[in-house]
Amino acid sequence: MEMNKTKHMHGRIKNLFLIFFCSFFLFSCATDDKRTKKTDNETNNQIQNIKSSDNHLNNNQKTNLSQNQTPPNNSQSITPTANIKDEEKYNVVVQDVPLKEVLLALAKDADLKLDIGNNIKGNITLTAKQETLGVILERIAQIHPIRYEIKNKYVKVIADNPFYKNYYLDYVNITRTSKSAVSLETQIGAVGFDPKLSAGNNSNTTLNNISHNDFWNNINDAIANIINDKQKDKQKNNGKTDYKNIFINPEAGMVSVKTNTKNHQKIGKFITEIMQSVNRQVLIEATIIEVELSDSFQAGVDWSRIRPEGQYVQSLTGTNLSTAPYTLLKYAGSDGVDTATIKALAEFGDIKVLSNPKITALNNQMAIMKVVDNKVYFTTSVQVVAGSEKVTQTLFETRVHTVPVGFVMQLIAHINNKKNIMINLRPTISRIVGYINDPNPQLSDSNVQSKIPEIQVREFETMLRIQSGDTVVLGGLMQDKTINKTSGVPLLSKIPYLGALFRYSSNQKIKTELLIFLKPTVY
Structure with missing residues:
Protein backbone atom coordinates (compact mmCIF):
# COMPACT_ATOMS: atom_id res chain seq x y z
CA MET A 1 0.00 0.00 0.00
CA GLU A 2 2.80 2.41 0.82
CA MET A 3 4.61 1.33 -2.29
CA ASN A 4 1.62 2.28 -4.41
CA LYS A 5 1.44 5.71 -2.75
CA THR A 6 5.15 6.24 -3.42
CA LYS A 7 4.69 5.38 -7.14
CA HIS A 8 1.72 7.67 -7.36
CA MET A 9 3.72 10.54 -5.78
CA HIS A 10 6.61 10.03 -8.21
CA GLY A 11 4.16 10.16 -11.16
CA ARG A 12 2.73 13.48 -10.01
CA ILE A 13 6.24 14.98 -9.63
CA LYS A 14 7.13 13.75 -13.11
CA ASN A 15 4.06 15.39 -14.64
CA LEU A 16 4.79 18.70 -12.93
CA PHE A 17 8.33 18.58 -14.27
CA LEU A 18 7.08 18.05 -17.83
CA ILE A 19 4.60 20.93 -17.57
CA PHE A 20 7.32 23.23 -16.28
CA PHE A 21 9.74 22.20 -19.02
CA CYS A 22 7.18 22.79 -21.79
CA SER A 23 6.25 26.21 -20.39
CA PHE A 24 9.91 27.23 -20.29
CA PHE A 25 10.44 26.05 -23.88
CA LEU A 26 7.45 28.00 -25.22
CA PHE A 27 8.55 31.15 -23.40
CA SER A 28 12.02 30.86 -24.91
CA CYS A 29 10.55 30.51 -28.44
CA ALA A 30 8.36 33.59 -28.00
CA THR A 31 11.35 35.60 -26.84
CA ASP A 32 13.43 34.51 -29.86
CA ASP A 33 10.56 35.39 -32.28
CA LYS A 34 10.28 38.89 -30.81
CA ARG A 35 14.01 39.35 -31.14
CA THR A 36 13.86 38.14 -34.77
CA LYS A 37 11.04 40.59 -35.64
CA LYS A 38 12.96 43.37 -33.99
CA THR A 39 16.05 42.52 -36.02
CA ASP A 40 14.04 42.47 -39.30
CA ASN A 41 12.53 45.88 -38.54
CA GLU A 42 15.95 47.32 -37.87
CA THR A 43 17.26 45.85 -41.12
CA ASN A 44 14.38 47.35 -43.12
CA ASN A 45 15.01 50.73 -41.55
CA GLN A 46 18.65 50.51 -42.53
CA ILE A 47 17.71 49.61 -46.13
CA GLN A 48 15.35 52.56 -46.27
CA ASN A 49 18.10 54.78 -44.93
CA ILE A 50 20.48 53.42 -47.57
CA LYS A 51 17.92 54.03 -50.34
CA SER A 52 17.30 57.52 -49.01
CA SER A 53 20.99 58.31 -48.96
CA ASP A 54 21.40 56.78 -52.45
CA ASN A 55 19.30 59.56 -54.00
CA HIS A 56 22.16 61.36 -55.73
CA LEU A 57 20.00 64.33 -56.72
CA ASN A 58 18.67 65.27 -53.30
CA ASN A 59 18.37 68.89 -52.25
CA ASN A 60 21.84 69.17 -50.68
CA GLN A 61 23.69 67.64 -53.61
CA LYS A 62 21.58 69.63 -56.08
CA THR A 63 22.60 72.86 -54.35
CA ASN A 64 26.24 71.84 -54.50
CA LEU A 65 26.06 71.02 -58.21
CA SER A 66 24.38 74.28 -59.16
CA GLN A 67 24.88 76.79 -56.41
CA ASN A 68 23.34 79.90 -57.93
CA GLN A 69 21.47 78.41 -60.89
CA THR A 70 18.75 76.49 -59.03
CA PRO A 71 16.54 77.81 -56.19
CA PRO A 72 16.99 75.90 -52.90
CA ASN A 73 13.32 74.95 -52.73
CA ASN A 74 13.43 73.05 -56.04
CA SER A 75 13.60 69.27 -55.79
CA GLN A 76 13.78 66.29 -58.10
CA SER A 77 13.73 62.53 -57.77
CA ILE A 78 14.77 59.93 -60.32
CA THR A 79 14.33 56.40 -58.98
CA PRO A 80 14.23 53.13 -60.89
CA THR A 81 11.34 50.77 -60.39
CA ALA A 82 10.86 47.08 -61.03
CA ASN A 83 11.58 45.65 -64.48
CA ILE A 84 8.58 45.52 -66.82
CA LYS A 85 9.21 43.66 -70.08
CA ASP A 86 13.01 43.78 -69.42
CA GLU A 87 12.96 47.60 -69.39
CA GLU A 88 13.21 49.68 -66.24
CA LYS A 89 10.80 52.50 -65.59
CA TYR A 90 11.50 55.69 -63.70
CA ASN A 91 9.75 58.47 -61.82
CA VAL A 92 11.14 61.93 -62.55
CA VAL A 93 10.04 65.17 -60.87
CA VAL A 94 12.23 68.20 -61.62
CA GLN A 95 11.52 71.92 -61.68
CA ASP A 96 13.78 74.43 -63.40
CA VAL A 97 16.83 72.15 -63.15
CA PRO A 98 19.81 72.31 -65.56
CA LEU A 99 19.36 69.85 -68.39
CA LYS A 100 22.85 68.40 -67.97
CA GLU A 101 22.15 67.42 -64.37
CA VAL A 102 18.95 65.65 -65.34
CA LEU A 103 20.77 63.72 -68.06
CA LEU A 104 23.57 62.75 -65.68
CA ALA A 105 21.05 61.54 -63.09
CA LEU A 106 19.15 59.49 -65.66
CA ALA A 107 22.34 57.86 -66.94
CA LYS A 108 23.50 57.03 -63.42
CA ASP A 109 20.20 55.48 -62.38
CA ALA A 110 20.05 53.49 -65.62
CA ASP A 111 23.64 52.30 -65.08
CA LEU A 112 24.69 53.72 -68.45
CA LYS A 113 27.73 55.72 -69.51
CA LEU A 114 26.93 59.21 -70.75
CA ASP A 115 28.56 61.12 -73.61
CA ILE A 116 27.19 64.64 -73.65
CA GLY A 117 28.01 67.59 -75.87
CA ASN A 118 29.31 70.87 -74.50
CA ASN A 119 26.59 72.89 -76.21
CA ILE A 120 23.76 71.34 -74.17
CA LYS A 121 22.30 74.27 -72.28
CA GLY A 122 19.14 75.39 -70.54
CA ASN A 123 16.93 74.28 -67.66
CA ILE A 124 14.00 71.91 -67.73
CA THR A 125 10.82 71.24 -65.76
CA LEU A 126 9.55 67.69 -66.16
CA THR A 127 7.26 65.21 -64.41
CA ALA A 128 7.32 61.56 -65.46
CA LYS A 129 5.72 58.60 -63.72
CA GLN A 130 6.61 55.02 -64.52
CA GLU A 131 8.18 55.79 -67.90
CA THR A 132 11.12 54.19 -69.64
CA LEU A 133 14.40 55.94 -70.35
CA GLY A 134 13.66 56.19 -74.06
CA VAL A 135 10.29 57.82 -73.47
CA ILE A 136 11.77 60.34 -71.03
CA LEU A 137 14.57 61.26 -73.44
CA GLU A 138 12.05 61.61 -76.25
CA ARG A 139 9.98 64.01 -74.13
CA ILE A 140 13.09 66.03 -73.37
CA ALA A 141 13.94 66.13 -77.08
CA GLN A 142 10.52 67.63 -77.77
CA ILE A 143 11.35 70.53 -75.44
CA HIS A 144 15.08 71.08 -76.04
CA PRO A 145 16.92 70.81 -79.37
CA ILE A 146 18.87 67.66 -78.57
CA ARG A 147 19.51 64.39 -80.34
CA TYR A 148 20.19 61.20 -78.40
CA GLU A 149 21.23 57.62 -79.04
CA ILE A 150 21.23 54.61 -76.69
CA LYS A 151 23.65 51.88 -77.76
CA ASN A 152 25.86 49.33 -76.01
CA LYS A 153 25.52 50.69 -72.46
CA TYR A 154 26.18 54.21 -73.72
CA VAL A 155 23.92 57.24 -73.96
CA LYS A 156 25.00 59.86 -76.45
CA VAL A 157 23.36 63.30 -76.25
CA ILE A 158 24.33 66.12 -78.60
CA ALA A 159 22.74 69.31 -79.88
CA ASP A 160 20.18 68.85 -82.64
CA ASN A 161 22.15 70.45 -85.44
CA PRO A 162 21.07 69.79 -89.06
CA PHE A 163 22.29 66.47 -90.46
CA TYR A 164 21.74 64.43 -93.61
CA LYS A 165 19.30 61.55 -93.75
CA ASN A 166 18.36 59.38 -96.73
CA TYR A 167 14.81 58.41 -97.63
CA TYR A 168 14.00 55.70 -100.15
CA LEU A 169 10.88 55.95 -102.29
CA ASP A 170 9.88 53.06 -104.52
CA TYR A 171 8.54 54.98 -107.49
CA VAL A 172 9.35 54.96 -111.19
CA ASN A 173 11.36 57.83 -112.65
CA ILE A 174 8.79 59.22 -115.06
CA THR A 175 6.81 62.38 -115.74
CA ARG A 176 3.40 61.90 -117.37
CA THR A 177 1.16 64.44 -119.02
CA SER A 178 -2.15 63.27 -120.46
CA LYS A 179 -4.71 65.31 -122.36
CA SER A 180 -8.16 64.45 -123.61
CA ALA A 181 -10.87 66.50 -125.26
CA VAL A 182 -14.53 66.01 -126.04
CA SER A 183 -16.02 68.51 -128.47
CA LEU A 184 -19.45 69.04 -129.98
CA GLU A 185 -20.11 71.42 -132.83
CA THR A 186 -23.39 72.31 -134.51
CA GLN A 187 -24.03 74.83 -137.23
CA ILE A 188 -27.33 75.95 -138.71
CA GLY A 189 -27.08 77.67 -142.08
CA ALA A 190 -29.26 80.66 -142.91
CA VAL A 191 -30.59 80.34 -146.46
CA GLY A 192 -30.70 83.54 -148.52
CA PHE A 193 -28.76 85.59 -146.01
CA ASP A 194 -25.19 86.69 -145.77
CA PRO A 195 -23.15 83.92 -144.07
CA LYS A 196 -21.81 86.53 -141.69
CA LEU A 197 -25.33 87.01 -140.35
CA SER A 198 -25.61 83.32 -139.43
CA ALA A 199 -22.66 83.35 -137.05
CA GLY A 200 -25.04 83.33 -134.11
CA ASN A 201 -26.34 79.93 -135.18
CA ASN A 202 -23.03 78.23 -134.46
CA SER A 203 -22.62 76.21 -131.27
CA ASN A 204 -19.34 74.82 -130.04
CA THR A 205 -18.81 72.91 -126.79
CA THR A 206 -15.38 71.62 -125.81
CA LEU A 207 -14.35 69.75 -122.67
CA ASN A 208 -10.59 69.47 -122.09
CA ASN A 209 -8.98 67.30 -119.42
CA ILE A 210 -5.31 67.70 -118.55
CA SER A 211 -3.48 65.52 -116.04
CA HIS A 212 0.14 66.29 -115.16
CA ASN A 213 2.01 63.90 -112.89
CA ASP A 214 5.55 64.89 -111.85
CA PHE A 215 6.11 62.86 -108.71
CA TRP A 216 9.74 63.67 -107.94
CA ASN A 217 9.44 67.41 -108.51
CA ASN A 218 6.35 67.52 -106.28
CA ILE A 219 8.23 65.65 -103.53
CA ASN A 220 11.10 68.11 -103.88
CA ASP A 221 8.88 71.16 -103.43
CA ALA A 222 6.88 69.60 -100.58
CA ILE A 223 10.00 68.74 -98.52
CA ALA A 224 11.34 72.25 -99.11
CA ASN A 225 8.16 73.66 -97.60
CA ILE A 226 8.41 71.33 -94.58
CA ILE A 227 11.97 72.34 -93.70
CA ASN A 228 11.31 75.97 -94.70
CA ASP A 229 14.29 75.89 -97.02
CA LYS A 230 14.59 79.52 -98.07
CA GLN A 231 18.12 79.09 -99.39
CA LYS A 232 17.09 77.80 -102.75
CA ASP A 233 18.72 78.56 -106.07
CA LYS A 234 16.98 81.05 -108.26
CA GLN A 235 17.97 79.16 -111.39
CA LYS A 236 15.67 76.42 -112.58
CA ASN A 237 16.71 73.30 -114.43
CA ASN A 238 14.04 72.14 -116.88
CA GLY A 239 11.34 73.74 -114.78
CA LYS A 240 12.59 72.08 -111.58
CA THR A 241 13.85 74.11 -108.63
CA ASP A 242 17.16 73.06 -107.07
CA TYR A 243 17.42 73.34 -103.29
CA LYS A 244 20.67 73.43 -101.34
CA ASN A 245 19.53 71.12 -98.54
CA ILE A 246 17.63 68.60 -100.67
CA PHE A 247 19.20 66.16 -103.12
CA ILE A 248 16.99 63.86 -105.18
CA ASN A 249 18.15 60.90 -107.24
CA PRO A 250 15.09 59.50 -109.05
CA GLU A 251 17.14 56.75 -110.72
CA ALA A 252 18.02 55.31 -107.30
CA GLY A 253 14.69 56.26 -105.73
CA MET A 254 16.46 58.21 -102.97
CA VAL A 255 15.98 61.61 -101.37
CA SER A 256 18.68 63.07 -99.12
CA VAL A 257 17.67 65.92 -96.80
CA LYS A 258 19.72 68.02 -94.39
CA THR A 259 17.69 69.30 -91.44
CA ASN A 260 17.14 68.76 -87.71
CA THR A 261 15.45 65.83 -85.99
CA LYS A 262 11.99 67.39 -85.69
CA ASN A 263 11.87 68.14 -89.39
CA HIS A 264 13.15 64.66 -90.20
CA GLN A 265 10.24 63.23 -88.22
CA LYS A 266 7.81 65.38 -90.20
CA ILE A 267 9.42 64.32 -93.48
CA GLY A 268 9.26 60.65 -92.53
CA LYS A 269 5.56 60.89 -91.68
CA PHE A 270 4.87 62.85 -94.87
CA ILE A 271 6.67 60.34 -97.10
CA THR A 272 4.92 57.41 -95.41
CA GLU A 273 1.48 58.90 -96.05
CA ILE A 274 2.40 59.87 -99.62
CA MET A 275 3.64 56.39 -100.49
CA GLN A 276 0.56 54.78 -98.97
CA SER A 277 -1.58 56.97 -101.23
CA VAL A 278 0.33 56.65 -104.50
CA ASN A 279 0.68 52.87 -104.14
CA ARG A 280 -3.06 52.25 -103.96
CA GLN A 281 -4.34 50.36 -106.98
CA VAL A 372 -10.06 47.99 -131.59
CA ASP A 373 -9.55 46.96 -135.20
CA ASN A 374 -7.73 49.52 -137.31
CA LYS A 375 -9.76 49.58 -140.51
CA VAL A 376 -7.91 50.77 -143.59
CA TYR A 377 -9.41 52.92 -146.33
CA PHE A 378 -7.92 54.94 -149.16
CA THR A 379 -8.55 58.38 -150.54
CA THR A 380 -7.59 59.13 -154.11
CA SER A 381 -7.03 62.48 -155.71
CA VAL A 382 -6.94 63.04 -159.49
CA GLN A 383 -5.04 65.84 -161.12
CA VAL A 384 -5.11 66.55 -164.87
CA VAL A 385 -2.00 68.29 -166.15
CA ALA A 386 -1.95 69.91 -169.57
CA GLY A 387 1.16 69.09 -171.51
CA SER A 388 2.67 70.31 -174.74
CA GLU A 389 0.98 69.83 -178.12
CA LYS A 390 -2.43 69.61 -176.44
CA VAL A 391 -1.54 66.40 -174.61
CA THR A 392 -3.02 66.02 -171.14
CA GLN A 393 -1.65 63.89 -168.36
CA THR A 394 -3.72 62.48 -165.51
CA LEU A 395 -2.01 62.04 -162.14
CA PHE A 396 -3.47 59.86 -159.39
CA GLU A 397 -2.45 60.16 -155.75
CA THR A 398 -3.61 57.60 -153.20
CA ARG A 399 -3.37 58.08 -149.46
CA VAL A 400 -3.79 55.44 -146.78
CA HIS A 401 -5.96 56.14 -143.73
CA THR A 402 -6.83 54.05 -140.70
CA VAL A 403 -9.75 54.40 -138.35
CA PRO A 404 -10.04 52.49 -135.04
CA VAL A 405 -13.24 50.51 -134.67
Missing part, protein backbone atom coordinates in the same frame (compact mmCIF):
# COMPACT_ATOMS: atom_id res chain seq x y z
CA VAL A 282 -7.77 49.79 -108.44
CA LEU A 283 -8.92 47.01 -110.74
CA ILE A 284 -11.58 48.16 -113.21
CA GLU A 285 -13.74 45.41 -114.66
CA ALA A 286 -15.87 46.59 -117.57
CA THR A 287 -18.62 44.70 -119.37
CA ILE A 288 -20.24 46.23 -122.47
CA ILE A 289 -23.60 44.73 -123.39
CA GLU A 290 -25.96 45.64 -126.22
CA VAL A 291 -29.62 44.73 -125.73
CA GLU A 292 -31.91 44.50 -128.74
CA LEU A 293 -35.15 45.53 -127.08
CA SER A 294 -38.31 43.57 -127.71
CA ASP A 295 -41.60 45.23 -128.62
CA SER A 296 -42.79 45.10 -125.00
CA PHE A 297 -39.79 47.06 -123.68
CA GLN A 298 -39.21 49.81 -126.22
CA ALA A 299 -38.73 52.27 -123.34
CA GLY A 300 -35.59 50.44 -122.25
CA VAL A 301 -34.47 48.07 -119.54
CA ASP A 302 -36.49 48.23 -116.32
CA TRP A 303 -33.75 48.00 -113.70
CA SER A 304 -36.15 47.82 -110.79
CA ARG A 305 -37.03 44.31 -111.96
CA ILE A 306 -33.39 43.22 -111.91
CA ARG A 307 -31.84 45.16 -109.01
CA PRO A 308 -34.59 46.67 -106.85
CA GLU A 309 -32.10 47.65 -104.14
CA GLY A 310 -29.92 49.83 -106.38
CA GLN A 311 -29.83 53.59 -106.78
CA TYR A 312 -30.57 55.15 -110.15
CA VAL A 313 -29.90 58.50 -111.77
CA GLN A 314 -31.20 59.12 -115.27
CA SER A 315 -30.97 62.11 -117.60
CA LEU A 316 -32.50 62.73 -120.99
CA THR A 317 -29.27 63.13 -122.92
CA GLY A 318 -25.72 61.90 -122.69
CA THR A 319 -22.60 63.71 -123.82
CA ASN A 320 -22.70 62.37 -127.36
CA LEU A 321 -25.57 63.77 -129.43
CA SER A 322 -24.41 62.45 -132.82
CA THR A 323 -27.32 60.04 -132.98
CA ALA A 324 -30.40 61.31 -131.18
CA PRO A 325 -32.20 60.53 -128.99
CA TYR A 326 -29.76 59.36 -126.32
CA THR A 327 -30.39 58.90 -122.64
CA LEU A 328 -27.94 58.30 -119.83
CA LEU A 329 -28.59 55.98 -116.90
CA LYS A 330 -26.41 55.49 -113.83
CA TYR A 331 -26.99 52.60 -111.46
CA ALA A 332 -25.04 51.87 -108.29
CA GLY A 333 -25.33 48.60 -106.43
CA SER A 334 -23.26 46.32 -104.22
CA ASP A 335 -23.56 43.28 -106.46
CA GLY A 336 -21.25 42.72 -109.38
CA VAL A 337 -22.01 41.74 -112.95
CA ASP A 338 -22.57 38.02 -112.84
CA THR A 339 -24.10 35.48 -115.17
CA ALA A 340 -27.48 35.81 -113.46
CA THR A 341 -27.58 39.54 -114.19
CA ILE A 342 -26.76 39.02 -117.85
CA LYS A 343 -29.37 36.29 -118.16
CA ALA A 344 -31.94 38.55 -116.49
CA LEU A 345 -31.37 41.12 -119.23
CA ALA A 346 -32.57 38.55 -121.77
CA GLU A 347 -36.07 39.24 -120.49
CA PHE A 348 -35.97 42.57 -122.34
CA GLY A 349 -34.64 41.25 -125.64
CA ASP A 350 -31.67 39.66 -127.32
CA ILE A 351 -28.36 40.45 -125.64
CA LYS A 352 -24.86 40.56 -127.04
CA VAL A 353 -21.68 41.05 -125.01
CA LEU A 354 -19.49 43.37 -127.05
CA SER A 355 -16.45 43.40 -124.78
CA ASN A 356 -15.32 42.39 -121.29
CA PRO A 357 -11.97 44.11 -120.62
CA LYS A 358 -10.14 44.57 -117.31
CA ILE A 359 -7.47 47.08 -116.39
CA THR A 360 -5.50 48.00 -113.26
CA ALA A 361 -4.44 51.58 -112.53
CA LEU A 362 -2.47 53.35 -109.83
CA ASN A 363 -3.90 56.18 -107.82
CA ASN A 364 -4.35 59.36 -109.92
CA GLN A 365 -2.68 57.81 -112.96
CA MET A 366 -4.38 57.76 -116.35
CA ALA A 367 -5.05 54.33 -117.80
CA ILE A 368 -6.20 53.58 -121.34
CA MET A 369 -8.04 50.45 -122.37
CA LYS A 370 -8.13 49.89 -126.13
CA VAL A 371 -9.66 46.92 -127.96
CA GLY A 406 -14.04 48.87 -131.34
CA PHE A 407 -13.91 49.86 -127.69
CA VAL A 408 -11.65 52.49 -126.11
CA MET A 409 -11.84 53.63 -122.49
CA GLN A 410 -9.62 56.05 -120.62
CA LEU A 411 -9.91 56.74 -116.92
CA ILE A 412 -8.26 58.39 -113.95
CA ALA A 413 -9.15 57.14 -110.48
CA HIS A 414 -8.55 58.79 -107.12
CA ILE A 415 -8.62 56.40 -104.14
CA ASN A 416 -8.82 57.64 -100.56
CA ASN A 417 -7.90 55.73 -97.40
CA LYS A 418 -11.52 54.56 -96.95
CA LYS A 419 -11.52 52.87 -100.38
CA ASN A 420 -13.88 55.42 -101.85
CA ILE A 421 -13.13 55.97 -105.51
CA MET A 422 -13.69 59.03 -107.68
CA ILE A 423 -13.34 58.20 -111.37
CA ASN A 424 -13.08 60.37 -114.45
CA LEU A 425 -14.32 58.03 -117.15
CA ARG A 426 -14.59 58.26 -120.93
CA PRO A 427 -15.71 55.10 -122.77
CA THR A 428 -16.03 55.13 -126.56
CA ILE A 429 -17.66 52.47 -128.73
CA SER A 430 -17.35 52.79 -132.49
CA ARG A 431 -18.29 50.62 -135.46
CA ILE A 432 -18.71 50.84 -139.23
CA VAL A 433 -22.32 51.16 -140.37
CA GLY A 434 -21.70 51.56 -144.09
CA TYR A 435 -19.61 53.06 -146.89
CA ILE A 436 -20.16 56.03 -149.17
CA ASN A 437 -18.35 56.98 -152.35
CA ASP A 438 -16.17 60.01 -152.54
CA PRO A 439 -18.26 62.55 -154.53
CA ASN A 440 -15.21 64.07 -156.21
CA PRO A 441 -16.31 64.58 -159.88
CA GLN A 442 -12.82 63.93 -161.14
CA LEU A 443 -12.99 60.44 -159.65
CA SER A 444 -16.33 59.81 -161.38
CA ASP A 445 -14.99 60.98 -164.73
CA SER A 446 -12.05 58.63 -164.32
CA ASN A 447 -14.27 55.72 -163.23
CA VAL A 448 -12.50 55.57 -159.86
CA GLN A 449 -14.44 54.62 -156.76
CA SER A 450 -13.18 55.68 -153.35
CA LYS A 451 -15.32 54.37 -150.54
CA ILE A 452 -15.21 56.20 -147.23
CA PRO A 453 -16.47 54.32 -144.16
CA GLU A 454 -19.30 55.70 -142.07
CA ILE A 455 -18.38 55.39 -138.41
CA GLN A 456 -20.92 55.28 -135.63
CA VAL A 457 -19.47 56.57 -132.37
CA ARG A 458 -21.10 56.25 -128.97
CA GLU A 459 -19.20 57.79 -126.10
CA PHE A 460 -19.65 59.87 -122.98
CA GLU A 461 -17.40 61.52 -120.43
CA THR A 462 -18.40 61.58 -116.77
CA MET A 463 -17.20 61.94 -113.19
CA LEU A 464 -18.57 59.55 -110.60
CA ARG A 465 -17.95 58.39 -107.03
CA ILE A 466 -18.22 54.75 -106.01
CA GLN A 467 -17.25 52.42 -103.17
CA SER A 468 -14.78 49.61 -103.79
CA GLY A 469 -16.60 46.46 -104.86
CA ASP A 470 -19.78 48.23 -105.98
CA THR A 471 -21.04 48.18 -109.56
CA VAL A 472 -22.01 51.15 -111.69
CA VAL A 473 -24.12 50.78 -114.82
CA LEU A 474 -23.85 53.50 -117.43
CA GLY A 475 -26.68 52.95 -119.83
CA GLY A 476 -29.74 54.27 -121.52
CA LEU A 477 -27.83 54.92 -124.76
CA MET A 478 -30.57 53.96 -127.23
CA GLN A 479 -30.43 53.80 -130.99
CA ASP A 480 -32.96 53.08 -133.73
CA LYS A 481 -31.93 51.27 -136.88
CA THR A 482 -33.86 49.95 -139.85
CA ILE A 483 -33.23 46.59 -141.50
CA ASN A 484 -34.56 46.05 -145.01
CA LYS A 485 -35.46 42.45 -145.81
CA THR A 486 -36.51 41.09 -149.20
CA SER A 487 -37.74 37.55 -149.82
CA GLY A 488 -39.36 35.96 -152.87
CA VAL A 489 -39.69 33.03 -155.25
CA PRO A 490 -36.37 32.03 -156.74
CA LEU A 491 -35.86 33.08 -160.37
CA LEU A 492 -39.38 34.46 -160.73
CA SER A 493 -38.73 37.29 -158.27
CA LYS A 494 -35.89 38.53 -160.49
CA ILE A 495 -37.94 38.91 -163.68
CA PRO A 496 -38.02 42.58 -164.73
CA TYR A 497 -41.26 44.36 -164.00
CA LEU A 498 -43.09 41.11 -163.20
CA GLY A 499 -40.68 40.05 -160.44
CA ALA A 500 -42.35 42.37 -157.96
CA LEU A 501 -45.35 40.07 -158.00
CA PHE A 502 -43.22 37.19 -156.67
CA ARG A 503 -41.23 38.93 -153.94
CA TYR A 504 -41.93 40.59 -150.61
CA SER A 505 -40.06 43.52 -149.03
CA SER A 506 -40.25 44.57 -145.39
CA ASN A 507 -38.63 47.24 -143.26
CA GLN A 508 -37.92 46.20 -139.69
CA LYS A 509 -37.13 48.83 -137.07
CA ILE A 510 -34.95 47.71 -134.19
CA LYS A 511 -34.17 49.66 -131.04
CA THR A 512 -31.03 48.80 -129.11
CA GLU A 513 -29.75 49.94 -125.73
CA LEU A 514 -26.07 50.03 -124.84
CA LEU A 515 -25.09 49.18 -121.24
CA ILE A 516 -21.67 49.53 -119.63
CA PHE A 517 -21.08 47.79 -116.29
CA LEU A 518 -18.12 49.02 -114.23
CA LYS A 519 -16.86 47.36 -111.06
CA PRO A 520 -13.80 48.92 -109.37
CA THR A 521 -11.96 46.96 -106.69
CA VAL A 522 -9.22 48.51 -104.55
CA TYR A 523 -6.38 46.28 -103.41
